[in-house]
Amino acid sequence: MESTGMTIELNDVLSGFRERMGKLALFDPLFELSRQRKTDRCGKQVAMMELGLLTLLFFFEKKLMRSRKTSVKDLVGFLSAVVEEKYDLDQEELEDIGRRIIHVFRPSSGRKREFSFFHLGTGQEEIHYTSILRTDSYDVASNTQYYALDEDGLELIFATKEFYLEFQLSIHQLLLRKQLEKGEFQGALRQIDEMMIDVETLQERIIALEHEIKRSIVSEETFARYRSLLEDIYLRLKRENEEFNELRDFVKETKDRIYAERELMRNRRPYELIVRIGIELEKVHNEHTRLLQQSMELESSALRAAKESLYYTGMNAFNFEQDIGSFLFGTPLPIEAMKGVVAPFLQLEQVKVWSPLTVFAKQQLSGHDDGSVIEESLLALDEEEDDSSYMRRRKERFVQVVEALLRCYERLNCEEVRLSEFIAYLDEDEASDLKSERDFYDCWIILHQRSPIRPIMSEGAVGESDKNLYESITSLLQGRSLIVRETEGIIKVNERYSIQELIIRLGGDQDELFR
Amino acid sequence: MNYSGDEVMKAFRIYAQLSRSGVADKESLLQVEADDHVRGLLDQFAAEVDCVVMGAGDRLMLVPLARLSPFHITNESLKRMYLRGNAVNADLYLMYVAIIVLIGAFYDSYQTTEATRNFLQMEEWMHLVQQRINGLKEHSAEELKALSQEYSYHWADIIEKWDAMDDVKETAKRQSGATISRVSFLDTVRKFMLDQELVKQVGPDELDLTEKAKMIVQRYYMEREYNRGILEFLYGLEPKRKEEA
Numbered sequence: 199m200e201s202t203g204m205t206i207e208l209n210d211v212l213s214g215f216r217e218r219m220g221k222l223a224l225f226d227p228l229f230e231l232s233r234q235r236k237t238d239r240c241g242k243q244v245a246m247m248e249l250g251l252l253t254l255l256f257f258f259e260k261k262l263m264r265s266r267k268t269s270v271k272d273l274v275g276f277l278s279a280v281v282e283e284k285y286d287l288d289q290e291e292l293e294d295i296g297r298r299i300i301h302v303f304r305p306s307s308g309r310k311r312e313f314s315f316f317h318l319g320t321g322q323e324e325i326h327y328t329s330i331l332r333t334d335s336y337d338v339a340s341n342t343q344y345y346a347l348d349e350d351g352l353e354l355i356f357a358t359k360e361f362y363l364e365f366q367l368s369i370h371q372l373l374l375r376k377q378l379e380k381g382e383f384q385g386a387l388r389q390i391d392e393m394m395i396d397v398e399t400l401q402e403r404i405i406a407l408e409h410e411i412k413r414s415i416v417s418e419e420t421f422a423r424y425r426s427l428l429e430d431i432y433l434r435l436k437r438e439n440e441e442f443n444e445l446r447d448f449v450k451e452t453k454d455r456i457y458a459e460r461e462l463m464r465n466r467r468p469y470e471l472i473v474r475i476g477i478e479l480e481k482v483h484n485e486h487t488r489l490l491q492q493s494m495e496l497e498s499s500a501l502r503a504a505k506e507s508l509y510y511t512g513m514n515a516f517n518f519e520q521d522i523g524s525f526l527f528g529t530p531l532p533i534e535a536m537k538g539v540v541a542p543f544l545q546l547e548q549v550k551v552w553s554p555l556t557v558f559a560k561q562q563l564s565g566h567d568d569g570s571v572i573e574e575s576l577l578a579l580d581e582e583e584d585d586s587s588y589m590r591r592r593k594e595r596f597v598q599v600v601e602a603l604l605r606c607y608e609r610l611n612c613e614e615v616r617l618s619e620f621i622a623y624l625d626e627d628e629a630s631d632l633k634s635e636r637d638f639y640d641c642w643i644i645l646h647q648r649s650p651i652r653p654i655m656s657e658g659a660v661g662e663s664d665k666n667l668y669e670s671i672t673s674l675l676q677g678r679s680l681i682v683r684e685t686e687g688i689i690k691v692n693e694r695y696s697i698q699e700l701i702i703r704l705g706g707d708q709d710e711l712f713r
Numbered sequence: 714m715n716y717s718g719d720e721v722m723k724a725f726r727i728y729a730q731l732s733r734s735g736v737a738d739k740e741s742l743l744q745v746e747a748d749d750h751v752r753g754l755l756d757q758f759a760a761e762v763d764c765v766v767m768g769a770g771d772r773l774m775l776v777p778l779a780r781l782s783p784f785h786i787t788n789e790s791l792k793r794m795y796l797r798g799n800a801v802n803a804d805l806y807l808m809y810v811a812i813i814v815l816i817g818a819f820y821d822s823y824q825t826t827e828a829t830r831n832f833l834q835m836e837e838w839m840h841l842v843q844q845r846i847n848g849l850k851e852h853s854a855e856e857l858k859a860l861s862q863e864y865s866y867h868w869a870d871i872i873e874k875w876d877a878m879d880d881v882k883e884t885a886k887r888q889s890g891a892t893i894s895r896v897s898f899l900d901t902v903r904k905f906m907l908d909q910e911l912v913k914q915v916g917p918d919e920l921d922l923t924e925k926a927k928m929i930v931q932r933y934y935m936e937r938e939y940n941r942g943i944l945e946f947l948y949g950l951e952p953k954r955k956e957e958a
Contacts (some may be wrong), residue, residue: 308832308919318784325824328832329831331918343916412769412825413928415936499771502746506768511937512826518930519821522815522943529847531950534781536809537788538946541777542929543812543911545735546764547786 212319216326223313223326224354227302234302238285238296239697244295251358253299257331257347258355262391265631266334270296270649300345303330349406352399371441374479378452382469390478397485404431404492411500421500422667428497435490442483444639449476540608593667595637596644600674602629607704617700618689639697642682646700649682651675679705716750724754731759731766731775739771750891754880765939769928776933779943795905803870810871811902814841819922820930828927832919839880839895846875 232247256276260268274289274296281287287295305311310327317324330351334344347355356366370393377386405566411424453472460469526535606615606623624630632638645651653672671680680702687699727741737907745752759766767774777785777807791881792800796808818841819828849857849868857868878895903920906912913925922930933939 254849304831307830307837308834309830325822327825327827327829332831332918336916338917341917409924409927410827411930413924415932425746463786502771503768505746510932513935513937513940515823516826516935516940517821517823518819518934519817520823522934523817523845523946525947526813527810527848529951530849530857531947533868533952534808535947536806536813537785538780539943540809540812541782541785542779542933543792543816543926544777544786544909546732546762546775546777547784547790548733709846 209319215317215319216324219313219324220326220328221357223311223315223328224350224357226328227330227350228313228354231299231302236297236298238287238291240286242285244281244287246286246295246299249281249295250299250302252277252280253296253303254330254347254351254355257345261347261395262388266346267344268334268346269344270300271342272299300331303351304332304345309449319540349399349403367393367438368399368441370396371445373440375445377449378448378475381468383468383475383530386475387471387478390482392473392480394478394485395488397482400431400435400489401492403484404489404496408496408542410497411496411503411552411574415510416500416503417512421503424500425497428493428500432490432493435486435493438489439486442479442486445479446476446483449479496623497654524609589667591638592640593670595635596641597670597674598629598632598643599638600671602627602632603702604674604704611703614701614703616685617697617702618687620702621689633691633695636695639695642697642700645680646682648686650705651680653679675704677705681689681705720748720750721754724751724758727751727755727764727773728758731773735775736769737773737775742768742771742773745773759804765933767932769932774925776929778809778939779933780946781918794899795908803874806872807871807874807898808902810845811838811842811899812911814838814845815902815906815920816922816926816930817841826931826935828922832915832921834918835896839899839919842875842895842899846872862873871905940948 228247228250231250234246236244236246238244253273256273257268258467260272270293274293277296278287278289278292281292310329311324313328314323315326316322317563328350329348331345332348336343370389374386374389374393377383377389402454407424407427414420416424449472453469453476460466522539525531526539564640602624603615603620605627606620607613609623610619621633624633651668651671653675681704683701683703685701689698689699690696723744727737727744730737730741745755745766755766762784763778763780764775764784765778767776788802788805791808792802792805792923796804815833815838818833818838819830822829849872852868854869875895878893878898880895903912907914910923912920913923915921934943
């Protein structure tokens with residue numbers, strides 16, 4: 199046989215074959231619906247496929263309105279309003295139709311919709327999984343299940359509108375611009391709502407991708423795929439972001455223009471709208487900017503996952519049901535095998551024991567009520583911190599007291615005061631509230647105990663922890679010494695505190711100390 | 714190999730975190746990635762208690778190995794925590810059956826490494842367990858008994874346990890809780906798995922696997938080395954039929 203001059207490169211033709219089949223798979227549920235036989239009471243065939251598409255649009259509309267609670271009942275209500283004139287159906291049959299449609303979009307077996315096809319490139323049977331509807335939440339009280347469009351469902355809706363998800367946002371941006379130019383502000387608001395959905399969908403996709411990367415062992419090949427996917431997403435986001443910036447400027451210009459002519463009655467409403475548009479657009483833009491950030495983080499975590507995967511090799515095919523379940527139950531293996539197989543999913547044994555020696559341990563004051571033990575290292579850290587903050591406070595207090603004392607000496611112009619005199623002086627001093635605190639009295643007890651306080655303390659006389667304290671006091675004393683001696687009498691300062699009378703002497707030179 | 718004290722302590726701190734909660738934070742992950750000594754030590758620590766440490770996104774996970782180990786949670790603890798007061802080992806093993814069936818229901822395809830369903834209905838779950846039990850019944854009682862003579866429990870006990878339960882207890886108002894029926898039994902397993910963060914509730918009667926469970930399947934069961942270990946463990950338990958024949 200003579201072939202034509204051109205040879206067809208099969209690989210080129212088949213590239214993206216899988217993805218193309220995936221797109222076809224999207225339409226499969228609609229055709230499944232069209233194959234369903236359902237007639238109304240007059241024997242008229244009910245257009246199931248069309249109602250299926252209508253259902254999708256209904257959910258899309260709900261999504262636009264941000265209504266999260268959409269149940270079968272809502273759907274049936276909507277359908278009945280639509281088909282009222284056209285078919286002769288009672289409530290029960292309508293409900294049956296509603297459930298049938300939902301059943302097709304979201305098989306109640308829980309399995310994703312399977313679409314198997316023969317891949318001509320690899321010569322293998324392959325399966326594409328789609329998920330059109332998903333559960334949103336459910337209400338326990340009324341036992342109602344709520345549904346929402348899943349990613350494939352959205353894609354299907356867009357597929358029926360001639361463009362695909364990837365370009366959705368850009369197209370919306372373009373349309374928005376056109377609408378603003380034409381002054382169709384009402385439509386512009388709706389356009390922004392749709393944009394919000396695009397952004398949310400993108401967000402969901404990024405999260406799903408993140409989960410996928412985290413839980414799979416990434417081989418070099420899949421990593422390359424992820425990376426190009428992430429790069430695409432990033433570029434796309436960047437492009438969209440630029441467009442957002444331009445749109446913002448454009449909205450601002452339009453706003454200014456209308457503002458200038460706001461006196462005109464016909465401009466009042468548009469002005470309100472354009473302000474709202476500006477706000478809504480900003481919201482979408484914000485969300486979108488967050489996505490940009492998220493996608494960058496994802497890229498770094500994907501890189502890390504790939505690096506980590508160097509340590510592991512993934513299986514190409516693994517079927518838990520067959521490889522584990524059937525082997526175990528089918529053989530059957532001794533029942534202990536089950537325990538071993540389930541172990542990875544369970545927590546480790548955590549034994550709670552109590553040692554009698556605990557009694558002699560340092561008592562822990564900062565435990566939790568439920569008796570859980572704070573980790574050792576954490577506790578130690580806490581203590582240190584407590585200590586240092588306590589030390590710091592004490593030091594501050596000492597410095598305050600000694601400063602006040604020095605002021606007192608200056609005022610009375612002498613070198614020796616009694617504690618009672620000092621306390622009396624405090625009433626006139628700026629630090630008059632010192633004596634109402636306990637630290638003040640502790641301070642005197644310590645000073646008395648450590649007296650005399652000399653400019654240069656002999657080595658070893660001071661503990662490591664006190665060193666800091668002494669340094670700050672001696673620096674205040676400027677080479678003088680402080681001697682504190684007890685004497686007769688107890689001063690009752692206020693209702694709470696009383697203290698032994700002390701004689702406090704500020705010594706000019708060291709010899710005096712040994713009198 | 715010489716390790717510095719600092720490395721040992723770093724590894725131990727991470728290990729302590731892991732052994733308490735099963736996961737460790739991002740900082741630990743970064744430390745492990747940055748220092749192969751710490752990684753090596755951590756792997757050794759984990760191996761000592763029959764576990765393995767895996768990076769999972771931005772944190773570390775401690776996964777018990779699939780084998781029988783004194784370090785894994787004991788039957789006694791499980792029974793005490795999750796089953797009725799008078800539960801016996803047969804209850805526990807029946808729970809294991811239900812768990813394996815549930816995970817199998819999500820991962821039952823050689824075509825994809827991802828889960829093949831979005832959720833599993835309780836009713837279908839019960840149906841799948843029933844199928845497995847039916848399958849077991851095809852073996853003769855003697856055969857089943859002979860399998861695990863050194864153990865006090867047999868497949869026969871589990872089958873008996875399941876068969877003795879009604880699908881639902883018709884006299885009871887609620888099907889969960891203390892009533893003895895298959896539905897309420899699976900409800901107990903459901904609660905257990907919710908507690909262990911293996912499944913999440915997506916509908917009134919519908920369960921989906923959590924990211925944690927998926928991660929364990931896809932990063933542990935589907936890792937070549939670990940997978941070999943798991944199969945070795947299972948083959949090790951396989952009765953030597955050929956020799957008998």
